[in-house]
Every structure is written in structure tokens, then in C-alpha cells.
Amino acid sequence: MxxxxxxxxxxxxVVLAVFWLLPHxxxxxxxxxxxxxxxxxxxxxxxxxxxxxxxxxxxxxxxxxxxxxxxxxxxxxxxxxxxxxxxxxxxxxxxxxxxxxxxxxxxxxxxxxxxxxxxxxxxxxxxxxxxxxxxxxxxxxxxxxxxxxxxxxxxxxxxxxxxxxxxxxxxxxxxxxxxxxQFISSDDFAAGLRILLTGFFRKCVVADVCGLYVNSVFADIGAANSLAVAIAGALFLVQIYCDFAGYSEIATGAARMMGVRLTTNFDRPFLSVSVTEFFRRWHITLSKWFADYLYIPLGGSRKGKARKILNNFIVFGLCGLWHGANWTYFFWGIAMAVFISAENLFGKPLKEFLKRRGADIESPPIRLARQMLLFVALVPTALLFRSASLAEYGRLFIKLFSDFGFGADYFTAAFSALDMSPVGAAELLCALVCMAMVYNFGEFGKDGREELFPLSEQTAYSRGIFAQRYSVYVYIVLAIGACWLYLLSLGGVSEFTYFQF
Amino acid sequence: MTESVIFNSYLLLAGYGAAAFLCVFSLIKPSGYIIPAISAILVAATTVAALLLKADLLEVSLVVLVFLALNLVSFRGKGGKK
Structure with a gap:
């Protein structure tokens, strides 16, 4: 189910109705x-x-x-x-x-x-x-x-x-x-529903639609050029995030409707400027588990730089394997350990060097550039995570860095490899813009930072966003319904990726 | 590519057009909750009509997402603390 x-x-x-009807x-x-x-x-x-x-x-x-x-x-x-x-x-x-x-x-x-x-x-x-x-x-x-x-x-x-x-x-x-x-609370119930809605939005409107294009490239790697592979990698990164964050939100929303607050599992990971920060925002509960029960008992960062790097490799290698029984996951973990170790070794000297040169690396434009750079750096690793075998990844990697072009044919070939129509591309772009808007304009609360609209009705009314809030619910439900039916018409909605882990 | 049902139906174009006009109007000149509510009802009704006319589901979701984006614009700078 x-x-x-x-x-x-x-x-x-049914579960909720019986739960609230029964004595404690x-x-x-x-x-x-x-x-x-x-x-x-x-x-x-x-x-x-x-x-x-x-x-x-x-x-x-x-x-x-x-x-x-x-x-x-x-x-x-x-x-x-x-x-x-x-x-x-x-x-x-x-x-x-x-x-x-x-x-x-x-x-x-x-x-x-x-x-x-x-x-x-x-x-x-x-x-x-x-x-x-x-x-x-x-x-x-x-x-x-x-x-x-x-x-x-x-x-x-x-x-x-x-x-x-x-x-x-x-x-x-x-x-x-x-x-x-637990006592039934309209606040908890409404918050749960809102979180549930955003979860379904991420899964049905963004993740599954991204998945269609990613799957097209993986189904026929030979037909894809470097642009198609790069877009597939970027889309897979968005897909896996929306798939898993969507699942976590549906779980959090369902639990909240029973008065239970689950731990926040994602905190806007694409706003990170380093891989270290990325893992503080991505699958937070797993990162904390590995930190508390493996990294710290191994000595963490207390036993010198060399030991810290070794610990990173052990933890991320095992974290990679935790995702599945495949060498691709293991090497994905190792790639992450390489990034983090490089940040540990060169991050501080580089920051000091740039500071001496008068560069403000925390200024908004530079931060945005760093966020984009991190996203681009994560694309090849996302392809590794998605590949069925190291041989498949090898083919993708070669395609990514060799099959270039500049003419109109190059772009047409990329979009045909992705099996992406202009309407599909526009739909995806709109969905991503909406998600980014929720990130940036949403009324984020202290808990459930990605929750939509935790403001009280009165505050929303006084700020003139009362009606828009309900309009947004209507549009989200309509978008989920349309995408869900679309995916059903293509042969069924997909499973959540993390179920297999 | 299949022909667009939405762009070939005056009824649907009129429905979405009117809803878009009201939505943009309420963005430019905030005017209570009646206009955004009418806009949302128009979008919902037109979407149901589009589905009944067998419009492409991806196309329908694109139009709905445009309205969603337009509505989210009104939240800019109005979110934040409870």
C-alpha cells in the first residue's frame, strides 16, 4: 500500500476516524x-x-x-x-x-x-x-x-x-x-493536512514527472547526448529529493493528524553551500543516526585530521551501502566522503585566502553561486546513485563529458532523448518555480520548516493573504489530481524510491 | 504532438482568461477575499470542464500550476513568524 x-x-x-473515536x-x-x-x-x-x-x-x-x-x-x-x-x-x-x-x-x-x-x-x-x-x-x-x-x-x-x-x-x-x-486539535489536524498536501505535491507533481524524463534517458543511454545526461542527472537530484521529502511530509502529516510530531527530515537541502551542510539538511534523521552511533564512537573529529578523514570514509561508505546492495551506492558514499574530506582540508584555508582578498563569500550573490556550484557538483554523483551498475555509470559518465554539441540539433536530440514535450517541460518548470516560491515566500514555522501556511487565520487575514491561502489549496489539489491521473494513464503511479532501502 | 484542447475551446479560454484577469487584478490591487475566491472557483470549474472535454492532463496541470505560481506571488514578504 x-x-x-x-x-x-x-x-x-478510516484509521484516523477509529483512532479518535476510541478511548485512549x-x-x-x-x-x-x-x-x-x-x-x-x-x-x-x-x-x-x-x-x-x-x-x-x-x-x-x-x-x-x-x-x-x-x-x-x-x-x-x-x-x-x-x-x-x-x-x-x-x-x-x-x-x-x-x-x-x-x-x-x-x-x-x-x-x-x-x-x-x-x-x-x-x-x-x-x-x-x-x-x-x-x-x-x-x-x-x-x-x-x-x-x-x-x-x-x-x-x-x-x-x-x-x-x-x-x-x-x-x-x-x-x-x-x-x-x-492525545486530544483532537483542529490546529494539529489542519497542520497535518497541509503537510500531507505539500508531500503529495512534491511526489505527484514534481518527483514522478521528473522520473518520466530521467527514465527515458536511462532506458536508452545510447540515444542520449551530454545535455540529455546532464539534465537527467539534475532532474534525478530533484526527483529523489521530492520523492523522499514528499514521503517524509506525508508521514509527518499523517502522524500530526493523530497528535504526533515526527522529526523534520529535510531542511531545504538545495540552499546548502557545502556538502557538509547538505548532509545536515538532507535525510537529517539518518545523518544524525550515523553521527551518534558510528561517527562519534569511532572518534569523530577528536583524534586528528587523518582519523577524521578515515572516519568520514567509513561512515559514508556504510551510509552508501545502507541505501542498497550495489557497488554504485558504496561508491556514491565514497564520493561524498571525498567531497567532505576536501572541504575539511581546504575549506578553511580557502575561506581565509578569499577573506584576505576582500571577497565576501557570504554575500547573497556569492552564496547563490555557491549553491548552484554545489548542485552542479552533485549531478554526476546523482547519476551514480541512479545507475543500476558501475558499467552503466561508466557509459553515462563518458556521455556526460564527451558527447557535446552546439547547434539546434544538439538541443533537439537532448529533448527527444528525455522524451520531453514543450508542455511537459513547461509543466515541470512551473512546478519547480512553485516549489521555489514555497521555499522563499512560504510562512515557515519553527517546526516543520517546509510546512505551508502555519499562520493563524487572523494573522493571514490581517496580512491580506487569507483568500490566497485557500486558492493555493484548491490549485495544489487540482495539480495533484491532474498529475496523478496523468501518471495513472501512463501505467500507474510510481513507488517511493526510498521504499527499496 | 496532440492538438491542444484548451487553446481550441473558447469556453475554456474564456474561463481561464477571466480567472487570470481577476487573479492579476487582486495581485495589483489587493481587494479583500471575494476576487481571489471567484478566480479560484473559475479555475476549478474550468478545469473540470477541460477534463470533461478530454484535455491533456499535463496541459491542465500546467495551467493550474501557473495559477498556483500567481497566487504564491501574493505571499512574498507576508510570511515569516507566527
Missing amino acids: NFNSLEFLIFLP KFRWAWLLAASYYFYMSWNAWLIFLILGTTLCSYGAAIAIDRTKNVKIKKLLLALTIIVCLGTLVFFKYFNFLLKSAIDFLNLFSMNIQSVSLDIILPVGISFYTFQTLSYVIDVYRGKFAPEYHFGYYALFVSYFPQLVAGPIERPDKLLPQLRKE
Whole structure:
């Protein structure tokens, strides 16, 4: 059941209606049942996997809390990590590791035949595994007491809005909210609906339309020239952002309508001027997870520059692999580590050099130029992220830097490779302009920085934007509807990209 | 490329044209909530008519997005803190 499917449009109102009708003591059971139903709509058998992970981490956290012996605590923690990560590795990486090992051995003329197991990749396994791991590690670190109510803990692991693609919530933030008695609030409900709307807008109007053109280039790389590949890379960057930020917003909006505030997962990443800043704004909950449970325990930046760079490579290599069992993801992570290490090494001296020359690198035009430069620098890495194999990326990379031209034929060939009509190009341009306007003119609140219109009705009225606000809702709904029907007419709406991670 | 339904229908052109006029008018001369509301209703009704006349969905969404962009312009400098 995708968020952008008809089933979800029926499922969510039913869940919300029953949730608010039930007394508080029964709500957790209803939400847990709804969450399991939501997960089972992909594959009913995989519920046993999530139940196993839940039981294991629940029991381990209580045992860690109860025992006074430090060695046993450590042993229990290690066992839980092995079981949880072992499950993740088996389901997600077993075939990849096996194939990589066979390919490696065949380099030495061992001539081993390729084999693979028929393993289903459970939806969202990376997300809920990381969430359960953070719970057990935080209980071990003594940050908070374990949750003794199995129902609430199971709900924390499988809470349906964020179950399959995050945000990766921390127990100290989500568990108290699930436990707290919620009272229906028109403010929360309206805010949830607004966030939901912007999420659907990003997904249906921007991401999926971008995806059509990106897919055309990837379907026939031979027909594409450098301009087509560059546009496909840029569009993929926008697509993956709108796809994932859209998912996060739908999750946040759905949770908000039940009175739960999920962590903000994106904070306008394309306004970043460095890769370091980009990762502080992009998939914030995953970046923080890696920082808290891997980067800092490895020594972070406390053990000298060389160690910091090594830590960056370890963290980003693993972060890349977290996205999928493919070398393209690993090398994408390594590329990011190269960027960040270069920034660590040369960023400060370069800034000081420019300052001595009297350049104000924080002035708005220079900042804009830096933002654009970063976007351009990220395009080749976006293509790597999208490629099915390193060989495919190699072909794209060669195309990107070789197949140039200047005449009208060059531009016509690029747009035909993208399968982009003038109407399609104009639609996309308008959608991107609207998104940029929401970024720059929107009434951003303190929480949910990308939320549309958190102003009160009275304030909006006094500022003369009361009617426009409702007009905007009408236009957003119409645009979502038209694009959704358009995508359906082409063979169905696409899945969210991050579901596969 | 298929022929544009919107550009070949006087009804749709008149509907969107009137809505655009009201929208731009309310941008230039802010005048309460009646004019933007009429504009939005006109766009919604014309869009439904366009869909019934089997206009290309991408074309319809383009027109709607233009109106969305026009409306978002009115938020410039009026957002910010609660």
C-alpha cells in the first residue's frame, strides 16, 4: 500500500476516524493493528520478521536494564546488534556479498559459477532495524529506561506513517508521544493536512514527472547526448529529493493528524553551500543516526585530521551501502566522503585566502553561486546513485563529458532523448518555480520548516493573504489530481524510491 | 504532438482568461477575499470542464500550476513568524 495509492486514501481516514473515536487505552492496539495491516499489504509473511526484531530488542533492552553486571550488559548489546544487523545483512546483502565474493575469486581464474538465493527484500527493513538499534543502544547507554509495555514498544517499531521509509525516530521522542493521551486539535489536524498536501505535491507533481524524463534517458543511454545526461542527472537530484521529502511530509502529516510530531527530515537541502551542510539538511534523521552511533564512537573529529578523514570514509561508505546492495551506492558514499574530506582540508584555508582578498563569500550573490556550484557538483554523483551498475555509470559518465554539441540539433536530440514535450517541460518548470516560491515566500514555522501556511487565520487575514491561502489549496489539489491521473494513464503511479532501502 | 484542447475551446479560454484577469487584478490591487475566491472557483470549474472535454492532463496541470505560481506571488514578504 503506497502512500500515493487509492487504498491509502481510504486507509488513512478510516484509521484516523477509529483512532479518535476510541478511548485512549485502546488506541495503541488499534494503531498497532493498523500498522501491521499496512505492512502486511506488501507481504503478509514478513510481519514475522518485524515481530522477531521487536521481540528481540524489547527483551534485550529490559535485560540490559535489569542486569548490574557490565560484561553481561555488553554481551547482551553485542548479541542484539548481531541479531538485528545479521537479519538486515541476510535479507538485504546476502546475494550481493555472495556475488561480489564469487566475482572476486573469479579474478584469480577460479571459474566459480554464480549462485544466488531467492530472498525477498523486506520493505523498510533498514529503517526499522536502525530504529530498534538506537533504542537498545540508548538503553545500554543509560539515556532512558526501557519500555515495559510491549504494545507501545511494538507500536514504536512499526508506527505506520514512518515504518517503511522513516523518519528514523528516536525512542525518547516518539515513545512518550505514543503513550500520551492525545486530544483532537483542529490546529494539529489542519497542520497535518497541509503537510500531507505539500508531500503529495512534491511526489505527484514534481518527483514522478521528473522520473518520466530521467527514465527515458536511462532506458536508452545510447540515444542520449551530454545535455540529455546532464539534465537527467539534475532532474534525478530533484526527483529523489521530492520523492523522499514528499514521503517524509506525508508521514509527518499523517502522524500530526493523530497528535504526533515526527522529526523534520529535510531542511531545504538545495540552499546548502557545502556538502557538509547538505548532509545536515538532507535525510537529517539518518545523518544524525550515523553521527551518534558510528561517527562519534569511532572518534569523530577528536583524534586528528587523518582519523577524521578515515572516519568520514567509513561512515559514508556504510551510509552508501545502507541505501542498497550495489557497488554504485558504496561508491556514491565514497564520493561524498571525498567531497567532505576536501572541504575539511581546504575549506578553511580557502575561506581565509578569499577573506584576505576582500571577497565576501557570504554575500547573497556569492552564496547563490555557491549553491548552484554545489548542485552542479552533485549531478554526476546523482547519476551514480541512479545507475543500476558501475558499467552503466561508466557509459553515462563518458556521455556526460564527451558527447557535446552546439547547434539546434544538439538541443533537439537532448529533448527527444528525455522524451520531453514543450508542455511537459513547461509543466515541470512551473512546478519547480512553485516549489521555489514555497521555499522563499512560504510562512515557515519553527517546526516543520517546509510546512505551508502555519499562520493563524487572523494573522493571514490581517496580512491580506487569507483568500490566497485557500486558492493555493484548491490549485495544489487540482495539480495533484491532474498529475496523478496523468501518471495513472501512463501505467500507474510510481513507488517511493526510498521504499527499496 | 496532440492538438491542444484548451487553446481550441473558447469556453475554456474564456474561463481561464477571466480567472487570470481577476487573479492579476487582486495581485495589483489587493481587494479583500471575494476576487481571489471567484478566480479560484473559475479555475476549478474550468478545469473540470477541460477534463470533461478530454484535455491533456499535463496541459491542465500546467495551467493550474501557473495559477498556483500567481497566487504564491501574493505571499512574498507576508510570511515569516507566527
